[in-house]
Amino acid sequence: MNRRSFFKGVSTSAAGALAAAAFHSNALARAPAAAAAVTGRAADTVARDEDFWMNIRHAFTVDRNMVNLNNGGVSPSPKIVMDTEVRYLEVENLSPSYYMWNVLDPGIETVRRRLARMFGCDPEEVAITRNASEGLEIVQQGMELRRGDEVLTTNQDYPRMITTWQQRERRDGIVLKQLKFPVPPPSMDYLVKLFEDAITPRTKVIHICHMTNRTGQIFPVRKICELGRAHSIEVIVDGAHAFAQFPFQQSDLGCDYYGTSLHKWVLAPIGTGMLYVKRSKIEKIWPLMAAPPEMNSNIRKFEEIGTHPASQRNAITEALNFHDSIGGERKAERFRYLRKRWSNQLRDLPGVKILNSEDPEQSCAIGFVSVDGFDAPKLQNYLWTKHRIWTVAIVTPDEYQGLRITPNVYTTLEEIDTFAEVMTRVIRSGSIPA
Numbered sequence: 001m002n003r004r005s006f007f008k009g010v011s012t013s014a015a016g017a018l019a020a021a022a023f024h025s026n027a028l029a030r031a032p033a034a035a036a037a038v039t040g041r042a043a044d045t046v047a048r049d050e051d052f053w054m055n056i057r058h059a060f061t062v063d064r065n066m067v068n069l070n071n072g073g074v075s076p077s078p079k080i081v082m083d084t085e086v087r088y089l090e091v092e093n094l095s096p097s098y099y100m101w102n103v104l105d106p107g108i109e110t111v112r113r114r115l116a117r118m119f120g121c122d123p124e125e126v127a128i129t130r131n132a133s134e135g136l137e138i139v140q141q142g143m144e145l146r147r148g149d150e151v152l153t154t155n156q157d158y159p160r161m162i163t164t165w166q167q168r169e170r171r172d173g174i175v176l177k178q179l180k181f182p183v184p185p186p187s188m189d190y191l192v193k194l195f196e197d198a199i200t201p202r203t204k205v206i207h208i209c210h211m212t213n214r215t216g217q218i219f220p221v222r223k224i225c226e227l228g229r230a231h232s233i234e235v236i237v238d239g240a241h242a243f244a245q246f247p248f249q250q251s252d253l254g255c256d257y258y259g260t261s262l263h264k265w266v267l268a269p270i271g272t273g274m275l276y277v278k279r280s281k282i283e284k285i286w287p288l289m290a291a292p293p294e295m296n297s298n299i300r301k302f303e304e305i306g307t308h309p310a311s312q313r314n315a316i317t318e319a320l321n322f323h324d325s326i327g328g329e330r331k332a333e334r335f336r337y338l339r340k341r342w343s344n345q346l347r348d349l350p351g352v353k354i355l356n357s358e359d360p361e362q363s364c365a366i367g368f369v370s371v372d373g374f375d376a377p378k379l380q381n382y383l384w385t386k387h388r389i390w391t392v393a394i395v396t397p398d399e400y401q402g403l404r405i406t407p408n409v410y411t412t413l414e415e416i417d418t419f420a421e422v423m424t425r426v427i428r429s430g431s432i433p434a
């Protein structure tokens, strides 16, 4: 797109924002200015407003010379979040035992309140963790289970979470059952029935992803939680990919345990996560690192991890501000738009299978493309070494393999089209060039 055609499609309000933002020497002001200019416009219209998203991109210091389509692994923070983190780091280093413990640590309560507001729960139900793994393992390892008790999950759940249950199999004699499902599945109800049919009198836990890290399949969390409740089965929800990728609240899910990363879709500093535990359930979950008995029913018992930096955690608030300034609905619409843009260019090419669902209830930013006869790790390597397009190859043994594609709020249409063009050329040529 040349400069003239770039500006031709500019809506009057967004053009105003762009002009205003251009006068800010500080690029940080661009995101709020862009957001103010689109107030009141439908999210699906804003999803296609490149001026709005270009201003969002300018809030990031990402490498402009690579196309990062693996934001699913971990995401960069906007500069304002990074700067906030660095500022806190400098403060805590002034004299850590004073500044970190007395000045910065109390700020964690603001973070807790803000996260609780976004998730729609009581702050006393929110623990701040180092990542989703820590939050989920607190529940997985801290739940009392007896020899022979069964845990149901899928073979497409996150490997570390599966490893955790497998360690409990070795240590405590529990039994892990991993269910398989086709991608995309025929329906959300199919996924509910998958679990319903697998329940036995020994089933004590169901462990599901809100959204899988493979094809980005969204699970019917509410119905599975209801199923669990009806059978007195605990349901643990892995929300690493869902929180802040698309809008929802705890009451939409009706879950009792929800663990998520904050360094993925919230765009918070790397090394941040959140664990929600329903108030009535806190007492019976043992923390991963020991806490005194007076803390038994205090959510903060899960944060008793020894000395750790306040700088990362305290900067979460700034990431939540940034998220709010874009708006959850706009983000989700933009993500669906970007996913469709590349997948529509590829889906009819020979051998291509798009394995994410097309149903907006079942998919958002994450897309998955498989090409018959193409080895996914080799394709990933070719895209990176020859075109500086960064993706991730995912192989589900004996089922499917392909590339997971995850853009972010700073991704441009030019980047999406570059990926689609390179893929089209390679697929049409019939093999991955040497």
Ligand SMILES: Cc1ncc(COP(=O)(O)O)c(C=O)c1O
Pocket (backbone or CB within 6 Å): 072, 073, 130, 131, 132, 133, 134, 157, 158, 161, 209, 211, 212, 213, 238, 240, 241, 260, 261, 262, 273
């Ligand atoms: C579905 C899922 N669960 C858990 C995790 C672990 O997240 P973290 O790296 O924040 O511990 C990931 C990470 O990619 C994930 O995709």
